[in-house]
Amino acid sequence: MDGCCGPSHPDGYDEVFDGRFAQRVARRYGARGLSRIERRLVEFLEEAGVRGATVLEIGGGVGEMQLELLARGATRAVNVELSNGYERDAERLLREAGVADRVTRLVGLDVAVDPEAIEPADLVVLNRVVCCYPEAERLLTAAASRARRALVFSHPRRNWVIRSRVAIENRMHRRAQVDFRSYVHRPQAMRDAVRRAGFEIRDERSGLAWCTVGAVRSL
Template sequence: MKAQGVEGRTVLEVGGGIGAVQIELLKAGASRALSIELTPTYEDVAAGLLREAGLADRVERRVMDFAEAAAEVDGADIVVLNRVICCYPDMPKLTGAAAGHARRLLVMSYPRRTWWTRLGLGVSNGVLALMRREFHIFVHPPQEIAATARQHGLEPVLEQTGVLWTVAALGRASSQTA
């Protein structure tokens, strides 16, 4: 993201957890950040980290289902979905909403669709079911994730694949040269 330029940019992170990505982008020069989290679990820790970093006045945090209430959120220069697509059952709705809010860049990470990832996450889902947890992990097809973002005017800028995760960045054609 830093290579694409974050100086003075706004950031929207969906599923931001404790806010580590937002803090790093703000330290790198982003002007403001909005964090959308589905549950309030991380709010106290996130508030403490923001205070400690001296960035509390530059971050707004909201607890809501972004895919369901995206119309209530303004767009941002950079939208981040870090390890969150795999936690949401309706990938096209979440990815489409995020892509629609990205004025310049959408950065996503999601599990690779390999036999070992699917096996490991299948076992994890089995354990979660035995524990009677509603949470479920999804391995959405990467081609469909990218196609959904492309339907909103974004084109691939970067893709890095690791053993378990893929990181993909897609940008607006009009902003890739800016």
């Protein structure tokens, strides 16, 4: 879910995060590499221990973070997506990197609804995903239940500038009859959900629009 908005059902998600969107993301990655936010999350996971680890990315889009983690020593990765719009570009990137046999891509599975359908992994990633889901605490709780060692996620800053922008975007979607909505969840509630799931937050950083959180499972 390489964006900051979300659907009320998968049809709305497909309408926005389609093949053209995926192409733009793939081109950006090919030209510039990871974004600043993505680099922060990868750096935290490197400190937590990537070599030999398995990775689960929820809403990983074309899979650029998985490619970077595999290059840094991860053994396998699973990507879970609601939209099938990413698949063509994701498969191309996997072939070009020579790691198609090390990544499994699952489409149409809602992790928050059925977490047991996903095998646990050492490292779990949610980049720009909680803003795509109406129940962020439920999603993070489900994601944490799949993480053996570390969990990272990003979320929009909750200030009047971001909330106003999101409100405008939501109004534009409604006027265009696009069944799609963005969310700016309460940061403390999301962190509390992660802690209740047995994790200790070790890293928190804030930028102009996005925040990143890194957590490890408590001993």
